[in-house]
Amino acid sequence: MLNSQLILNQSIIDDEWTFVALPSGNEEIKKQAGKVVLFKLTGESSPSELQINETVIPQNSKIILPLSVYLKNREALKTRLKNNEIALWLATHETLHALITIEKDINIFPLIAIFVERFQDGRIFSLGNLLRTRYQFKNTLRAFGDVLQDQLFYLKRSGFDSYLIKTGKDVHEALKALQSFSDPYQGAVDIKEPVWKRRVRS
Amino acid sequence: MYQYDNIDQTIVNERVAQFRDQTSRYLSGKLTDDEFRPLRLQNGLYIQRHAPMLRIAIPYGLLSSKQLRKLADIADRFDRGYGHFSTRQNLQLNWPKLEETPDILEELSKVEMHAIQTSGNCIRNITTDQFAGVAPDEIIDPRAIAEILRQWSTFHPEFSFLPRKFKIAVSGSKQDRAIVQAHDIGLEFYYDKKQKMAIRVWVGGGLGRTPILGSVIREHLEWEHALTYCEAIIRVYNLHGRRDNIYKARIKILVKALGIEEFKKQVEAEWLHLKNSPNTINENELKRVAKFFTSMPYEKLNDQDDVFDQAIQNNKAFASWVKRSVHPHKQKGYQSVTLSLKPHGLAPGDATSDQMRIVAELADQYSFGELRVSHEQNLILADVKLKDIFNVWEKAKAHQLATPNIGLLTDIICCPGGDFCSLANAKSIPIATSIQEAFDDLDYLHDIGELELNISGCMNACGHHHIGHIGVLGVDKDGSEWYQVTIGGKQGSDASLGTVIGPSFAAEEMPGVIKKLIDVYIKQRNPEESFIDTVRRIGVNPFKEHVYA
Numbered sequence: 144m145l146n147s148q149l150i151l152n153q154s155i156i157d158d159e160w161t162f163v164a165l166p167s168g169n170e171e172i173k174k175q176a177g178k179v180v181l182f183k184l185t186g187e188s189s190p191s192e193l194q195i196n197e198t199v200i201p202q203n204s205k206i207i208l209p210l211s212v213y214l215k216n217r218e219a220l221k222t223r224l225k226n227n228e229i230a231l232w233l234a235t236h237e238t239l240h241a242l243i244t245i246e247k248d249i250n251i252f253p254l255i256a257i258f259v260e261r262f263q264d265g266r267i268f269s270l271g272n273l274l275r276t277r278y279q280f281k282n283t284l285r286a287f288g289d290v291l292q293d294q295l296f297y298l299k300r301s302g303f304d305s306y307l308i309k310t311g312k313d314v315h316e317a318l319k320a321l322q323s324f325s326d327p328y329q330g331a332v333d334i335k336e337p338v339w340k341r342r343v344r345s
Numbered sequence: 346m347y348q349y350d351n352i353d354q355t356i357v358n359e360r361v362a363q364f365r366d367q368t369s370r371y372l373s374g375k376l377t378d379d380e381f382r383p384l385r386l387q388n389g390l391y392i393q394r395h396a397p398m399l400r401i402a403i404p405y406g407l408l409s410s411k412q413l414r415k416l417a418d419i420a421d422r423f424d425r426g427y428g429h430f431s432t433r434q435n436l437q438l439n440w441p442k443l444e445e446t447p448d449i450l451e452e453l454s455k456v457e458m459h460a461i462q463t464s465g466n467c468i469r470n471i472t473t474d475q476f477a478g479v480a481p482d483e484i485i486d487p488r489a490i491a492e493i494l495r496q497w498s499t500f501h502p503e504f505s506f507l508p509r510k511f512k513i514a515v516s517g518s519k520q521d522r523a524i525v526q527a528h529d530i531g532l533e534f535y536y537d538k539k540q541k542m543a544i545r546v547w548v549g550g551g552l553g554r555t556p557i558l559g560s561v562i563r564e565h566l567e568w569e570h571a572l573t574y575c576e577a578i579i580r581v582y583n584l585h586g587r588r589d590n591i592y593k594a595r596i597k598i599l600v601k602a603l604g605i606e607e608f609k610k611q612v613e614a615e616w617l618h619l620k621n622s623p624n625t626i627n628e629n630e631l632k633r634v635a636k637f638f639t640s641m642p643y644e645k646l647n648d649q650d651d652v653f654d655q656a657i658q659n660n661k662a663f664a665s666w667v668k669r670s671v672h673p674h675k676q677k678g679y680q681s682v683t684l685s686l687k688p689h690g691l692a693p694g695d696a697t698s699d700q701m702r703i704v705a706e707l708a709d710q711y712s713f714g715e716l717r718v719s720h721e722q723n724l725i726l727a728d729v730k731l732k733d734i735f736n737v738w739e740k741a742k743a744h745q746l747a748t749p750n751i752g753l754l755t756d757i758i759c760c761p762g763g764d765f766c767s768l769a770n771a772k773s774i775p776i777a778t779s780i781q782e783a784f785d786d787l788d789y790l791h792d793i794g795e796l797e798l799n800i801s802g803c804m805n806a807c808g809h810h811h812i813g814h815i816g817v818l819g820v821d822k823d824g825s826e827w828y829q830v831t832i833g834g835k836q837g838s839d840a841s842l843g844t845v846i847g848p849s850f851a852a853e854e855m856p857g858v859i860k861k862l863i864d865v866y867i868k869q870r871n872p873e874e875s876f877i878d879t880v881r882r883i884g885v886n887p888f889k890e891h892v893y894a
Contacts, residue, residue, distance in 0.1 A: 173589070182588040263383055263466070265506030269583050272503055277618055293367060293376075293384055300502030313375070324359050326352050328496040329572075330623035331503065337623060338496075339630040344350055 148308040150295075151283070153321065155314055158307070160230060160254065161204045162287075163212070168194045183236035185266065207232050207256055210242060217245070230254035232287070235266040239273060249280050254305070256285040262294055268301040275302035275332045292317040296324065302332035346407050346715055347492045347637045349457045356499065357454045360461060364388050365447035372444060383506070387467055389435075389460035390446055394767050399438045399446055400463040401453060405473040405491040405515075406434035406718040410705035413716065415456040417701035423449050428701070430686060430694045432758060432809055433512070434472050434718045435463055439765050461499055466507045468498035468579070472514045474522040475719035478638060479727045481675045485517035485534040485542055489635035490571060493626060497572050504579050508586035509594035511579065512551070521838045524720065526550045526558045527812060529596045530575060534568070542568040548578060548608070549600030552806035556842050557597045560605040562612060568631070572624045577616035581608070641713045641728050646678025650731035663738055665791060666749035671734060678731050682712075684724045684741050685748040685756065689781035692774045693759040694722030703744045711737055720809075721758055721797075723751065754796040754859075755781045758809055762802030762819065763826070769802035771819025771826035776800055776855050783856035793863055795875045797836070812836045814877040815862060816843045817855070828855055832862065832888055833880045841881075846889045861892045 149158045168191050190211050198212045207230040223229050230252055259267045274280040285305035286298050308314045330337040371381040389400035420428050423445055429437040471491045478486045516523035517534035525531025531547035544566040550559025566574055582596045600608045657664045672681040687693050704724055708716045711733045712726035741747040750756045762773030777800055799813030810816030816831040828850050831843030850858055865888050870879045
């Protein structure tokens, strides 16, 4: 059995991609009414120039880069991109605007990954939907971060086909959740038609 | 009413299996508290003060007698023999056991019921007018669209983890009874110039900590776009609503921050992409669902009935009950009857399992086996023949279901409060019962007339205190319970939010405060003028001066 937490479609597979993290910056800890605020709001500024410049880009593997790092090094990465070695990741508070204004065809990327810091952050579902429907992304769409069994069905329906299950959680159990409901009501990314157009209802 | 086909039934069955699995993973330690919390909430399960609380969905407030009997059985078998009807037309059980909730859900699934999305940061139960389909002022029966909305919102993959809860109300009558202006989205149905069914879309209303009445985002939306337009609104909210502060996370805060014009611009831009997408409702689906909500097989009757008229003349108690509890009906010879769940001195909205069975029997005998739950927390028999009303009254009266106080001061709308709810700052039920006891004189109560009194145990406003003619809010001051009073709130098409009259009061002062407010009204009112109209005419000051004198 594979020692992997990665699901692609219905199978557990080894990860051929190397994840490139941003070097930790001076993360500002915000407090509200005594509580530490974890969420970043949509569009909030992402990594600092310093973090972007200090990111080490591995040379000899297929890598998933932070969107900001890719945009900064776009020219230098052209050949590797052609060789299918470059994928992107962005966090749920980032918008797709920066990406789609610079890359007219996002299908040049074999994989786009969305990082969800906390599983309750439902922006990941809208991002998945937009990438698949509005921007016609056809390649692998991966969710990683706080990715848990009980959200997989929604992720699948929002256009994700790859899920890196959180460390420590049972990936085999998680697989089952992709089949939670056999005939969902509304149209979404995976099954476009609502149930009343799919089946004749009594 | 709507009846499940095998698709609906399969979804509910699969939900039971899913929740059984989630509960067992939680109990065996595979799911943490934090991971389980949103899952159980999306099944209506709260962890409360004494025990969990389970909120069962009653879609748009419509129940069959068979379903009500099942609820009674569940209350007996899994709880303490009673349930609480809530201001969102749902039923809450106060004493279920966590490990038994999957069994409760399984029992519910046998009568086409569930607890799906009765809590959590998702689209909640769709609510509407308790007189839908029978009210004489109805333009469009909104229940078919409400059912289509229910199905569309069930496990909506994009909108199951919103920044905060999301409530949709639909209404299709001249006089709004669904409080569409106090919902995240309110859909108001009407016929446009081409006599086509259209929707006025309200957005950004809500009570809670920051009460705001909604704004119209679209004056005219063709009905087939109801779902895709909601998707556009909720997508903008899902992406841009605040997630860093729970108190600023509702859509109303986003709408206020952007301004309705900018918000509308973003929604319309989103909708350009979604308009005519597959979730656009078609004529066939509307017809399929609407046929479950056609008129009952009414008999041809006269507008007048001798038995009824005589009973009114001969029985003063019956007459005064009729005045409050019987409502006009679109069909000649029929009326709607409200059964009061507000007997003086008991928790508002509570019904025992025996009472549920009695109501089920009344529904079978006199009202085509159906009933409704109102957001005022009463039960309604929608289709009762004039000649049967006296029989209904006698039976209801024998089971404490006929307090003649509908729409009066003691028909108090009240959340479970600090006696049960772990969010509450203060108790609300004892305030309600002490006020009911102080106003136990029925003649005086009828003389005061129409008055809505709403009590919430905290600023989450489950008791809708902001829109009560008199609103009472429980607050916590240095660890003790106090009550803030507002006046001048109102639900309906001319909705308004109440104004705080001044510093808060101790629990034992509350009946006296209400008495003083009533004194001012009695003294100042014009003939036929209701409390709320007097407040609107003379303002808050005369009330304030007398209460704090």
